[in-house]
Amino acid sequence: MNHESYDDEYIAGILRSVRTVAMIGASANNNRPSYFAMKYMLGKGYGVHPVNPGLAGQQLLGREVYGTLTDVPAPVDMVDVFRNSEAALETTREAIGLKDALGLKVIWMQLGVRNDVAAVEAKAAGFKVVMNRCPKIEYGRLSGEIGWAGVNSGRISSVRPKLSPKGVQNHLIED
DSSP, X not given: OOTTSOXXXXXXXXXXXXXXXXXXXXXXXXXSHHHHHHHHHHHTTOEEEEEOGGGTTSEETTEEOBSSGGGSOSOOOEEEXXXXXXXXXXXXXXXXXXXXXXXXXXXXXXXXXXXXXXXXXXXXXXXXXXXXXXXXXXXXXXXXXXXXXXXXXXXXOSSOOOBOTTSOBSXXXXX
């Protein structure tokens, strides 16, 4: 797989299939990208379990914060890595070890996070892998929402997006 560029259907398929996310490196600081990504994903109906050892036991956006991925209750479909590229390997290996216990299917590394060794190991373990992308941005781009803010989504269409049962707008993400 080419991790420089992803097919829209690959990303949309992941966003359709995922229901619950463990967000590794979630922050309580409302100016941090992980905070507003978590808030956005919760607003779109995803279950999000924030993971941050420094905030373990506290509440973040109404959700209990866990100290480690091991502490997160099953089921979890996706691990969203908001840590640096080096830490992504350790997180991926932990996720591989918990794949069956949690029901994990996807390793998603945030913008600026890329670890090719982690990607190879995750793929070999049966995971779908996305690197250097944000699910919030991809959701907004594929749903057409990002265009409402004046951002070029890369799609030209005169067709108004349809509302899907999940609340996602755009035929690429509809169930």
